[in-house]
Amino acid sequence: MLANGPSLNSVFSKAVVERSRPAAVAIVLVAFYGGIAIFAYNGFGDTMTELFDAMPEGLRAVYGSSDGTPVGMAVGAVYAIIAPAVLLVFAIGGGTGAAVGEEMKGTLDLLLANPLSRTGVALWKWLVIVIGTVLIALATWLSIGGAVLILGKESGGRNLGALTVMLIGFGLMMGAFAMALAAWTGRSTIGIGVASAIAVASWLITTVLAVNPAFETISKFTPWYLYDGTDPIVNGISWWALGLSLGLAVLFTFLTPLGLSRRDLKG
């Protein structure tokens, strides 16, 4: 052997090692913030409820479909802001990296001297991002759920599991979209920039701006609506929204090889 290590067995295993650090950072971030948020908001007690009631409607919408209880507000803060933000950074960054990361770093010329296809390299790396996205979402669920359990609070029928599943669908959809964009354009900045802009705009339209009647209709046609718009924390999994999110993720994943094959490898 020249050098030992399972990370050197395949493109997949190398990608697992490369992505394990950002995934671990993301997991620690959402778990830590989730746990802290639950305890902190709960510690403020009724003050938080009064604060929530005094908020303008648009600001309340930032907390998702919070019921105004301290725990509800914490859940809202984590699932409506922190967890999606962390997950999107991982999925969008990872998606573009899967499509064009090695090409932009200049390592793909040598890698493809081996019997590998560009599509194969991209999809193995994307699989790692899919796994990481699921793990980060599960970590969010476990941290929030765990903190609620420790406090002995009622989750009030709030369906954290459903929200987590919807979050996974949302992350995969946006990550795959960024991957396909990068594959077609050959530029990671376009993949990251456009996907991030759409995610932020759709969050604004579906939460803060949705209270304005002018945005009421359009707010139902955004990626964020597929995640949170059907109130999964109250109503459980919206199968059509989940199916559409995952369907789009699969569609973008299939479009990625087409984008790669129509474009010369940058040299």
Added chain:
Amino acid sequence: MAQVPAIRTVGLTKHYGKTEALNDLDLQVEQGEIFGFLGPNGAGKTTTIRSLLNYITPTSGSAQVLGMDAATQSVELREHISYQPADYSMYENLTGGQFLQYFANLRGGVDVGYVHELAERLGADLGKKISDYSTGNKQKIGLIQAFMNKRQLVILDEPATGLDPLVQQELQRMYQEVQDDGRTVFLSSHTLSEVERVADRVGILRQGRLIVVERVDDLKRKAIRRLDIEFENDVAASVFEGVNGVRSVTARGPHVSVSFDGPVGDLLRVVVDHDVLNIHSREADLEEIFLTYYRSDAATGARAGDVVEEAMPDVG
């Protein structure tokens, strides 16, 4: 049954917008030969190689590698070739050994002992991180990955870049070993001396067009050679005008340089009509041949047949 060619391109053309990177390239490289692919930067060498590997899609034409279609069987054909690009980056966080292990795992069937032997011959330190390597050391790791697989066709793009002369000599022995093994080396280079020493045949590419494919020996025979003559007295360049085979003459007082092709007899008969102190014949090397083929008319000061006379510089 005849062997399929190692490389065969028919009308291979690649345009980038209005720029013709490669134009109607018809090339055949046989198995078992060392083929030198020559041309300056931007001539289309790398474009050709990237087309062979399906890294880029040709505008028109086709390419086959070991009988496999480059466009539709690219993954399959990469099983049978190894390749070192001209410009590439490596995984900076890995050591040289880890990098080679990764590539060996991706292919399978690599003899680790042979990898160590290659590293020793090229003087590569496999224990250092790639980020700490010099350009030459990175080049060595790239070369080891190209040779360690013992594939049927070894494609090397500017392989001598950054290597010191001793390592270059070792590299030439490695080319020879590949050939002795019945395998093929496709050697793209603008380092003419490197190709001249090892190649059986060369192809010269100019502005995307293949202008000649010849055996190195034949090319040398056809090449313009040069005689540097020192006469007892000043001799005018016009003396050699019209002499059979003479392509150009430069005269500086008693020192005359004559470029010629073909038999030297007529030229010598003119030379010996004058008192000769010294005569020096320079064997044509590929550099001159290359420049002859490459020199564009517009850039050529002295064309074939031109006679140039220069005044003796003042001394004193």
